[in-house]
Amino acid sequence: xxxxxxxxxxKARQIQAYCAENGLQLLSQSLVQFxxxxxxxxxxxxxxxxxxxxxxxxxxxxxxxxxxxQTIACIGLGTKTHIQSHGFQVSFFGVDxxxxxxxxxxxxxxxxxxxVLFPISDISNRSVQKVLGDEQYHEIVVYKTMAKxxxxxxxPDILIFSSPSNAAAxxxxxxxxxxxxxxxxxxxxxxxxxxxxxxxxxxxxxxEFGVLDYLGEMxx
Numbered sequence: 001x002x003x004x005x006x007x008x009x010x011k012a013r014q015i016q017a018y019c020a021e022n023g024l025q026l027l028s029q030s031l032v033q034f035x036x037x038x039x040x041x042x043x044x045x046x047x048x049x050x051x052x053x054x055x056x057x058x059x060x061x062x063x064x065x066x067x068x069x070q071t072i073a074c075i076g077l078g079t080k081t082h083i084q085s086h087g088f089q090v091s092f093f094g095v096d097x098x099x100x101x102x103x104x105x106x107x108x109x110x111x112x113x114x115x116v117l118f119p120i121s122d123i124s125n126r127s128v129q130k131v132l133g134d135e136q137y138h139e140i141v142v143y144k145t146m147a148k149x150x151x152x153x154x155x156p157d158i159l160i161f162s163s164p165s166n167a168a169a170x171x172x173x174x175x176x177x178x179x180x181x182x183x184x185x186x187x188x189x190x191x192x193x194x195x196x197x198x199x200x201x202x203x204x205x206x207x208e209f210g211v212l213d214y215l216g217e218m219x220x
Contacts (some may be wrong), residue, residue, distance in 0.1 A: 004030055005211065006166035014208045015215075022219060027156065033148050036062060037122065039140045043186035045118035046138060048059070048073055048092075049105035050107070050128060054082035060119035061086075061141040075103060075128075078096035078207055098186035098206050108132060121145050121164060125188050149173045156180065158218060160211055161200070164192035171196060183214050 002025045005012055012028040018025040036059055049066060051057040051074040053206050058142055066072065072090050074080050075156040076097025080090045092110050094103030108131045118129060147169035159176065161167040161184045176182060176198050185206035193200045203210030 002026065002027065002154055002156045003158045003160065003215065004029075004159045004170075005154070006162045006170065012208065012211075015211050018172075018212055018215060022215075024215070027152070027154075030162075030166065031148055031150065032163070032165045033146050034059075034121075034143050035146065036094065037141050037144055038061060039142060045115060047071060047114040048111060048116040050074065050116050050118050051079055051083065052118070052120060052124065052128070054079050056119045056121065056142060057083050057086075060140075063142070070117075073107060073110070073113075075100065076206070098202060100125070100186070100188060104128040104131045111136075125164075127188065147172060158183070158215070160184065160203075160214070161189055161193070162206070164189050167192055167196075181218065183211075185210070 003019060005026065005028045007028060009016065009028045015028065016026055034055060039101050041064060047069065048071045053075065057079065066088065072083060073092035074083060074090055076094045076161055080093040084091050093106060094106065097103060104127055105207040106129055116137045118137060119142040120139050122141050123145040129139065145165050149169045149172040155177065158181045161170065161173060163185065167189060182193065182198060182200040183203055184193060184200045185203055187202065190200050190202050201214065203214055
């Protein structure tokens with residue numbers, strides 16, 4: 001049984017071990033790449049900076065500093081862990097980043113009347129911004145996402161997509177057949193797949209643990 005996972009091998013160590021132990025083949029490969037986008041320095045009037053991913057944090061900090069008066073918020077636990085590993089404190093994080101609409105409502109209540117800055121990608125879904133007034137937030141594009149589509153030599157039995165952009169890149173040169181099982185990280189990726197008439201299971205958590213749990217269910 002062949003499993004395709006749309007992340008780099010270094011982000012799939014535990015999955016690799018699990019597949020080896022259970023007689024599964026794993027193809028772990030990201031189908032997108034990222035490039036920094038130059039931006040003007042922030043106006044510094046934002047009291048809160050909201051990071052949508054570890055990547056948005058990294059690309060922002062490569063060009064800008066986080067000021068002492070600014071509070072950090074983020075989409076979920078994985079991003080929080082990444083930010084804190086760099087010595088920063090996170091004051092708000094989404095309980096379940098698989099459901100960004102729920103995170104958005106929680107963040108709106110937490111934010112109150114403060115202004116917030118969103119460092120984002122060029123294809124951001126802007127899930128959190130949608131619940132805020134235009135005057136309350138400012139956003140800057142700090143990186144862009146580019147597809148690096150490949151036609152797979154073998155047809156996977158299980159497909160696990162970590163983002164809408166990875167799913168879109170896969171579909172540029174590959175088809176999804178009825179016999180294939182499809183799973184994904186979060187509601188946003190699920191909605192993209194549904195727009196292409198593809199049904200997908202949403203993992204319990206958008207990380208390696210969610211993948212391992214799903215594979216365990218498939219092997220029962």
